[in-house]
Amino acid sequence: MSSRDPFQSYTWKSDIFSCDSNDISTFYARLNEQVTRLGLLERKLGDAGRYPLNLYQSPAQKSGQPSLLISAGFHGEEAAGPWGLLHFLNELEPELFQQINLSLLPLVNPTGFKRGHRFNQLGENPNRGFVLDNGRGKSNDDTSAEGKVLLEHSQLLQAASKDGILTCHEDVLLTDTYIYSFEANQNPGPFSKHLRDTLGQFFPIAQDGEIDDCPVRDGIIFNHFDLSFEAFLVRLGASVGVCSETPGKQNLDQRILANSAIMQAFIDQVNARQ
Numbered sequence: 001m002s003s004r005d006p007f008q009s010y011t012w013k014s015d016i017f018s019c020d021s022n023d024i025s026t027f028y029a030r031l032n033e034q035v036t037r038l039g040l041l042e043r044k045l046g047d048a049g050r051y052p053l054n055l056y057q058s059p060a061q062k063s064g065q066p067s068l069l070i071s072a073g074f075h076g077e078e079a080a081g082p083w084g085l086l087h088f089l090n091e092l093e094p095e096l097f098q099q100i101n102l103s104l105l106p107l108v109n110p111t112g113f114k115r116g117h118r119f120n121q122l123g124e125n126p127n128r129g130f131v132l133d134n135g136r137g138k139s140n141d142d143t144s145a146e147g148k149v150l151l152e153h154s155q156l157l158q159a160a161s162k163d164g165i166l167t168c169h170e171d172v173l174l175t176d177t178y179i180y181s182f183e184a185n186q187n188p189g190p191f192s193k194h195l196r197d198t199l200g201q202f203f204p205i206a207q208d209g210e211i212d213d214c215p216v217r218d219g220i221i222f223n224h225f226d227l228s229f230e231a232f233l234v235r236l237g238a239s240v241g242v243c244s245e246t247p248g249k250q251n252l253d254q255r256i257l258a259n260s261a262i263m264q265a266f267i268d269q270v271n272a273r274q
């Protein structure tokens with residue numbers, strides 16, 4: 001039903017950050033401030049065009065603590081994910097790292113983000129082509145340059161997401177919100193419902209029906225395994241997975257706040273499960 005033009009440019013203005021949604025130099029400058037303040041370890045996984053594809057991790061990861069991965073910015077027009085992650089970091093206290101091992105992929109598709117369009121500068125979709133073959137990551141014809149970098153580090157990302165993966169997307173065609181979620185259950189449990197309701201505090205929850213050919217019920221598309229990054233990590237053993245979808249037809253700052261809130265809720269929920 002919905003079709004997204006992969007090269008249509010979308011930009012908005014953020015009052016929270018006093019810049020345009022595709023202002024990549026401000027984004028990286030503000031990110032670096034938080035990386036320094038929190039003492040995050042920077043690990044360059046590879047290149048995404050002329051930008052580095054970096055993973056950030058909390059210092060001194062401990063074996064007895066849950067390991068969580070939060071990623072954002074796979075699709076360039078879905079700007080509230082990366083800005084929401086920055087907002088979340090602004091509010092974060094480093095004491096949290098005594099409880100969890102946190103890993104972050106703040107901006108997977110910088111070339112698309114800068115242009116405000118979905119695909120990367122090579123015209124590839126960075127959230128496709130994550131194949132699991134005999135327990136190992138493998139690319140296919142759909143795998144993007146960024147995807148290949150992530151697949152090369154699948155063991156590292158598997159360990160980083162052992163207790164959960166949250167990936168933050170947006171749906172520029174909608175005014176309503178929904179999530180994809182993955183749990184080892186027949187039906188969505190409290191984890192999925194709580195994260196959906198976190199977004200529901202900001203936006204109306206999508207009506208039952210189909211979105212991108214997937215059945216959505218009570219705002220949740222449940223255990224839908226495709227060749228996305230998040231489904232790949234769940235196949236690799238992440239205990240839970242969520243892909244949040246904030247509505248691009250709503251105010252950008254509200255979307256940024258919603259993304260920041262779901263990141264905090266994701267951590268709280270996983271901590272509560274331990």
Ligand SMILES: [Zn+2]
Pocket residue numbers: 074075078169170
């Ligand atoms: Zn997306």
